[in-house]
Amino acid sequence: MPKKILVVFFALYAVTNFFNLGKLDFSYKEAKNAIISLQLNTSGNYKWQTILGKPYFKKPPLIAYYTSILFKIFGNSEFIARAGQFVFILLIAFLPFFLKEFNILDPPYFAFIFLTTAIVLMSINFYSTYAACVFFLFLALYKAYFEQKGFSIYLVLAFLTQGLFALFLFYFILLGFVVFEKKPGLIDNKEHLMGLALILILSLCGIVLYDFNIQSIHYLVGSLFLGFWESFSFKNYILHLIIFPFKLFLLFLPWSMFSKQLIKKQESKLYNFAFFGTILTVFLLWLVPVHNYLIIAPFFALWLSLFKLELNSFYLKIIILLGVFTILSAELFGYLFVKTSNYLSLLIFLAFVVIFIKVSSKQYKIEQYLYIVALMICLKASYSMIAIPYKASYLPDVSAYGQKIANIILKNKAKYVMSNNVHLDLLYYVEKTSNLPINIPQKGKGVLITQDKDIFKKVYGSEFSPYGVFFVGEY
Numbered sequence: 001m002p003k004k005i006l007v008v009f010f011a012l013y014a015v016t017n018f019f020n021l022g023k024l025d026f027s028y029k030e031a032k033n034a035i036i037s038l039q040l041n042t043s044g045n046y047k048w049q050t051i052l053g054k055p056y057f058k059k060p061p062l063i064a065y066y067t068s069i070l071f072k073i074f075g076n077s078e079f080i081a082r083a084g085q086f087v088f089i090l091l092i093a094f095l096p097f098f099l100k101e102f103n104i105l106d107p108p109y110f111a112f113i114f115l116t117t118a119i120v121l122m123s124i125n126f127y128s129t130y131a132a133c134v135f136f137l138f139l140a141l142y143k144a145y146f147e148q149k150g151f152s153i154y155l156v157l158a159f160l161t162q163g164l165f166a167l168f169l170f171y172f173i174l175l176g177f178v179v180f181e182k183k184p185g186l187i188d189n190k191e192h193l194m195g196l197a198l199i200l201i202l203s204l205c206g207i208v209l210y211d212f213n214i215q216s217i218h219y220l221v222g223s224l225f226l227g228f229w230e231s232f233s234f235k236n237y238i239l240h241l242i243i244f245p246f247k248l249f250l251l252f253l254p255w256s257m258f259s260k261q262l263i264k265k266q267e268s269k270l271y272n273f274a275f276f277g278t279i280l281t282v283f284l285l286w287l288v289p290v291h292n293y294l295i296i297a298p299f300f301a302l303w304l305s306l307f308k309l310e311l312n313s314f315y316l317k318i319i320i321l322l323g324v325f326t327i328l329s330a331e332l333f334g335y336l337f338v339k340t341s342n343y344l345s346l347l348i349f350l351a352f353v354v355i356f357i358k359v360s361s362k363q364y365k366i367e368q369y370l371y372i373v374a375l376m377i378c379l380k381a382s383y384s385m386i387a388i389p390y391k392a393s394y395l396p397d398v399s400a401y402g403q404k405i406a407n408i409i410l411k412n413k414a415k416y417v418m419s420n421n422v423h424l425d426l427l428y429y430v431e432k433t434s435n436l437p438i439n440i441p442q443k444g445k446g447v448l449i450t451q452d453k454d455i456f457k458k459v460y461g462s463e464f465s466p467y468g469v470f471f472v473g474e475y
Contacts, residue, residue, distance in 0.1 A: 005360055006108045009373060012353065013115055016380040017086060020342070020388040022079025025398040031425035033129065034081050037067035038428060041076075043437040047209045052419060052427070053439030060206075062160035063129045076432050088131040089118050092138065092298055096305075101146050101270060105305045112369065113255060114301035116376040120251055121293045130292050133162035138298045140170055144186060145177060145273050152195030159199050167199070169284070169295065176280040181272060240289045248282065251293060252300065254319055254372050258309045266306060274303035310368060323375040327382050334386040339393035342385035349381050396466035402429025408461040408472045409434050409447060416446025418475065423467050441475065448475035 026034055036049045036056060049056045049064040067084050074080045093111040096102040102110070136158035143151035158166035178186050249256045265271075277299035285293060311319075327350065334343035353374055360366060406429070409417055417434065418441045419427055430449065431438050441448055447460065449472055456473035463470050 002364065005364065005366075008356065009112070009370065009377070012349075012377050013373075013380075015349075016377050016384050017119075018083070019345075019381070019384040020392075021082050021086075021384075022077055023388050023392050024078065025395070026078055026081075026425045026428055028423075028425055029128075030078075030081070031428045033063070034067070034076075034078075035424050035428040035431065036061075036064045037071055037081070038076055038431055039437050040064060040068040041071055042431060042435060048206065051424065053437060059129065059163050060160045062157065063132055066132070085128060085131045088135045089115070092131075092135050093118075095138075095298075099142065101142075102302075104268075104270065105302075109308075109369065110301055110305040112373045113304050114297055116373055117252065117255065117297045117301060118294065119376055119380045120253075121297055128292070129161055130294050133158055133166055134294050134298065136161060137166055137169055137295070141173055141277065142273075144174055144189075146269065148185060148189055149191055152191045152198065155195045156198050156202070160202070165290075169281075172284055173277060173280045177273075177276055180276050237289065241286065244286045244289070248293070254376075255300075255304055257311065257315065257319075258304070258307075261307060261309055262303065264307065268306075270302070271306055274299055274306060278303050311372075316368065316371065320371065320375060323379060327378055330382040330386045334389070338386060338390045341389050346381055346385040349385070350378055353378055398425050398466065399429045401463060401465040401470075402426050403433045404463045405449060405465075405470055405472060406430045406433035408463065409436065409449075412447065412460045412472075414447040417449065418442065418446055419449040420452075421450060421467075421470070423465075426465055426467065426470075443475070446475065447472055 032051065036051060039050050039053070040046055043050065043053070046065070046068075049061045067081055070080050070084045093114045094107070096105045096107040096110045136154045140151045140154035140158055143149065143154060155167070155170055158170065174186055178184055249259075278296060281296045281299060285296065331343055331346060331350075334341040334346065357366065357371070357374055405426075409430070410433075414434075414436065416439070417430075417436045418439050419430075420441050421427065427438055427449070438449070441450075448456070449470055450456075451468055451470055453459065453462075453471045453473075456471065456475065459471055459473040461472050463472075
């Protein structure tokens with residue numbers, strides 16, 4: 001099968017992921033990451049990441065710097081923030097093209113398995129730091145496992161992306177390799193000390209920037225299960241233990257349908273790396289519900305790539321029929337209910353995919369997995385062209401409210417802007433439009449954005465929002 005056919009499939013995959021990538025306003029978590037990067041640029045203070053001018057220590061700053069650079073070059077937008085993380089999804093997918101130990105794999109096969117898995121495991125329409133962390137973490141484990149050298153720099157980068165949780169993941173998986181494969185040499189390596197020493201030095205430098213403020217100790221401990229412990233519920237945890245295997249099977253559809261064929265032991269380092277890496281990460285996510293399954297995807301795709309899997313034609317037809325029914329239902333739903341729906345674009349896209357496969361299959365033998373890939377691409381297209389416009393149609397336009405509040409600020413020629421509010425999605429758009437950093441309130445300074453009208457000396461204006469009325473005035 002010619003490579004040009006694979007190029008077309010990759011192009012279709014990219015289109016489905018980039019389509020409407022910037023359509024939705026930032027949600028709260030997305031806005032938190034985005035406003036940190038925005039404040040680096042608007043304040044001009046690049047020493048450390050801040051939220052409303054207050055140092056933010058729960059995660060290290062590498063991705064904040066990365067996104068702030070993207071904002072500087074390409075402008076502040078939802079598309080740029082999300083596309084910046086999509087880059088790391090692609091980098092993981094194309095690793096087998098460059099890593100020598102992976103030369104027994106079919107690189108496009110791995111890429112398609114990983115990319116179609118990532119479609120499900122991480123919505124590209126959600127701005128997260130996990131894609132970058134998984135990329136650096138996977139490379140660190142690869143280097144530590146196959147070469148026992150050169151892994152420290154990737155470990156440092158993973159730490160600077162996700163904090164101590166990245167270190168925990170690395171050593172949990174690496175110690176699992178040591179136990180299962182009886183290879184103490186993986187851990188008995190001076191480069192571990194070098195990597196950890198560099199992490200400690202960088203951490204201390206971050207603390208020194210803030211004069212040994214006790215809060216900056218969060219730089220070292222803030223990300224270690226912080227979200228898990230803060231929201232821990234024993235009832236929900238027991239429920240997670242019960243439903244996790246079923247959820248995992250469904251998340252990895254259609255590849256999980258091959259699970260019976262995967263238990264074919266191979267005597268190779270690559271198989272052991274993929275198999276034990278998958279088992280260890282699955283066990284960890286079952287034990288500690290961090291709710292981000294993307295860390296499984298590279299190992300799972302690698303493991304799956306060691307087999308040329310074949311599916312019974314009957315089951316393949318059932319999968320395709322179910323997929324077609326789902327897509328047509330989405331098409332009808334878009335036509336009937338979605339404002340500014342892209343149902344015509346989706347129809348044209350689907351017709352192109354079907355015609356392309358039909359014409360190609362007459363000239364070349366299309367490998368079975370490409371039919372599954374094409375189905376996953378069409379499902380992703382349905383999500384991007386129908387589900388996202390549906391959400392955008394009925395969710396509040398937070399950016400419009402933020403722009404109106406910013407216009408009140410600009411009209412009154414404010415030079416120092418403050419807010420005591422926590423709705424970072426709204427404040428991101430205020431800061432983006434006004435191009436002024438927003439700070440925590442300080443007496444006798446500038447204008448304040450707040451929902452408490454009584455604390456003002458003078459009110460400049462007000463604006464309704466999904467969160468209630470916001471007032472802008474002299475504080």
